[in-house]
Amino acid sequence: MTAMEPTTWQDRALALSARFGAKPALAAPLPWSVWRSAVQIAVRDTARPGLHVEWGRIGSREARIATPRDPVETVLWCHGGCFTLGSPRTHARLTDPMAAAGLRFVVPNYRLAPEHPFPAGYEDCLAAAREIAAQGPFLLGGDSAGGTLAASVLAQLLADGTPPLRVALIAPAADLDPARPDPTGARDLVLSRPLLERIARDYVAGANPADPRLSPLRADYPGCPPVLIHCSHGEILEEDCDRLADRMRDGGGQVTVEKAAGLPHAWHIAAGRAPAADAALAQMAAFLKGDA
DSSP states (O other): OOEEOOOSHHHHHHHHHIIIIIHHHHHSOOOHHHHHHHHHHHOOOOOOTTOEEEEEEETTEEEEEEEOSSOSEEEEEEOOSTTTSOOTTTTHHHHHHHHHTTEEEEEEOOOOTTTSOTTHHHHHHHHHHHHHHTTSOOEEEEETHHHHHHHHHHHHHHHHTOOOSOEEEESOOOOOOTTOOOOTTOOOSSOOHHHHHHHIIIIITTOOTTOTTTOGGGSOOTTOOOEEEEEETTSTTHHHHHHHHHHHHHTTOOEEEEEESSOOTTGGGGTTTOHHHHHHHHHHHHHHHTOO
């Protein structure tokens, strides 16, 4: 386990904007539709040079597919966004830098809560994973809520006998029990208790939190492939990442947890604006390619 530190003014500015801008804003009880519109306005899906971007269908859903000139592997990536926000377009700033490193990225546009609560998003991502697995070796990953979905999908793929070669996760929530206590000493720069309670209400929607499809901490990982997990030291989900890593190690997996000090949850989304985000994505891409 190593600790990544913010070393530039851009990294420190990212932390400040998260703490004093994003965190209080996300805690406000605005309709999810308002947040979706704001995110779509703020984010432009402009492909990086050297990437061919197209839209196709994978499983039962549309997917954004970014392909470099000479891809070495295909990655199924589940995007984040509290299970209620985001899309393959909004998270292209996170996935495209890794695709540009030589990986074909397939990002499904899975259904979102509250219109489609659990298990809709999980079922969409699993269907996509099974279709890709049927085509040959592949890689799996996801950020934040997408990391949760990817971890749950991994458990089912292991049961199917079609696991990915490697898995990369960014700060997944491993236990979606609405009654869980806050971890002691958490100093999260983005996530807040009101936000997590709202997600639990709208995504979990009364489902049994012990269901391993919902809370990957409850799943089994026999024959787990190598896994890399990134999270922030002090964030609310840090303990989730540690416990999930232990669970995967119980299944025989080689799991590495890398932590950043002084950076917000899923800081990777700031790629191109914060050197710490660029460095984290470069490390994750190297891991997925088997170079690290």
